[in-house]
Amino acid sequence: xxxxxxxxxxxxxxxxxxxxxxxxxxxxxxxxxxxxxxxxxxxxxxxxxxxxxxxxxxxxxxxxxxxxxxxxxxxxxxxxxxxxxxxxxxxxxxxxxxxxxxxxxxxxxxxxxxxxxxxxxxxxxxxxxxxxxxxxxxxxxxxxxxxxxxxxxxxxxxxxxxxxxxxxxxxxxxxxxxxxxxxxxxxxxxxxxxxxxxxxxxxxxxxxxxxxxxxxxxxxxxxxxxxxxxxxxxxxxxxxxxxxxxxxxxxxxxxxxxxxxxxxxxxxxxxxxxxxxxxxxxxxxxxxxxxxxxxxxxxxxxxxxxxxx
Numbered sequence: 001x002x003x004x005x006x007x008x009x010x011x012x013x014x015x016x017x018x019x020x021x022x023x024x025x026x027x028x029x030x031x032x033x034x035x036x037x038x039x040x041x042x043x044x045x046x047x048x049x050x051x052x053x054x055x056x057x058x059x060x061x062x063x064x065x066x067x068x069x070x071x072x073x074x075x076x077x078x079x080x081x082x083x084x085x086x087x088x089x090x091x092x093x094x095x096x097x098x099x100x101x102x103x104x105x106x107x108x109x110x111x112x113x114x115x116x117x118x119x120x121x122x123x124x125x126x127x128x129x130x131x132x133x134x135x136x137x138x139x140x141x142x143x144x145x146x147x148x149x150x151x152x153x154x155x156x157x158x159x160x161x162x163x164x165x166x167x168x169x170x171x172x173x174x175x176x177x178x179x180x181x182x183x184x185x186x187x188x189x190x191x192x193x194x195x196x197x198x199x200x201x202x203x204x205x206x207x208x209x210x211x212x213x214x215x216x217x218x219x220x221x222x223x224x225x226x227x228x229x230x231x232x233x234x235x236x237x238x239x240x241x242x243x244x245x246x247x248x249x250x251x252x253x254x255x256x257x258x259x260x261x262x263x264x265x266x267x268x269x270x271x272x273x274x275x276x277x278x279x280x281x282x283x284x285x286x287x288x289x290x291x292x293x294x295x296x297x298x299x300x301x302x303x304x305x306x307x308x309x
Contacts, residue, residue, distance in 0.1 A: 006063070011055030018054070022047045038242035045248055054179075061183045065096075068274055069184040071283045073191020076134065085134045092188065093130030093212065095273055097123040099266040102178035110168055113227065118220075122172050125219025126212050130185065133211045137192045143207040150214045157221045165224030172216040176209055185209050 025043065029035040035043075072092060076085045097103060103122055107115040136146060158166050175181065185208045193205035242248050278284055 003059075007055060007059050010058040010062075011051065013058065014051045014054035018047055018051050038247065041245065041248050042242060042251065045252065049252075057179055061179050065180065065184040065270075066187040067284070068270075068277070069187025070191040070194075071281070072277060073188040074194055075191075075277075075281055075283070077192050077194060082138075085138065086131045089131035089134035090127040092184075092273070093127035093215070094123045095269045096181050096184050097126040097175060097216075099270050100175055100178045100180045101266070102180075103172075103175045104262065104266070106168075106172060106175065113168075113223075117223075117227070118172075121219045121223050122175055122216040125172075125215030125217070126176055126181070127215070128219075129212050129215030130188075130208065133189070133208045134192060136207075136211065137189070137205075143211070147210060147214070150211075150218075154214065154217055154221065157218070157225075161221050161224040165220065169217045169220035169224065172220045173213040175216055176212045181212075182209060185212055 022044070026040075029040060072088060076088050079085065098119060103119055104115075106122075107113075107118045110118060135141075136143065158169075161169070176185065186206075189205040189208040242251060
């Protein structure tokens, strides 16, 4: 019952997010730029799949990523060893960013940079700054002061980087605002601050997303200083030429296995981390593990729908 209610809630949220864009495209196709009927059918089918996929995706992110983030954050806070907090912050930032679907989309749109190079660069940047965020909470450093210093640094470095890379770098900062990273990073901050009893503990649990966003920008800017592709241009996507509804179904059916493979590869590291974390900490009871396993399965299936759309 609870899962059904949450799924309905998340699906309605997805509908409210996708429907306005869909209507705008429909209006533009009628009054401004005519679109071929086959292309429009592809768009509408993709929009429906996106609504379904995003609903399941948000359900999985909230019910699986949030408990995992809180658990790891609480464990880091309990451990007094500084190196442990730094390592876990870096490692979890790296893993969670690699699994972020937004990053996969960004990598595909920049053909001049190999996908793996861009993905790992952004993931390392998020990992490093999530480790810095752990240190900030532990040593109670002012978030506003730290962000001012870091963005001044980013602006300074941008003058020495090719212009094409500047746009890609600042776009990569949006990776940490994706549906996978946001629930996890926020929950991690809550878990980290839970061990503190002072009045600023609740406030310090926020700001991890803002701080982590600096990491990929800085990492891609540094990459631009050493990586010399022909151009950092953005690619365009070719729309399949379809005539009948069978052509539409065939196009989606043909692409689904490849997207499913990408989703499984992306989410596998998180599943491994969860298993290892549970073995060593025994944090979650068996009943909750069963629920998390179910939700993770849903999360994989919805990611599959969202990616295919």
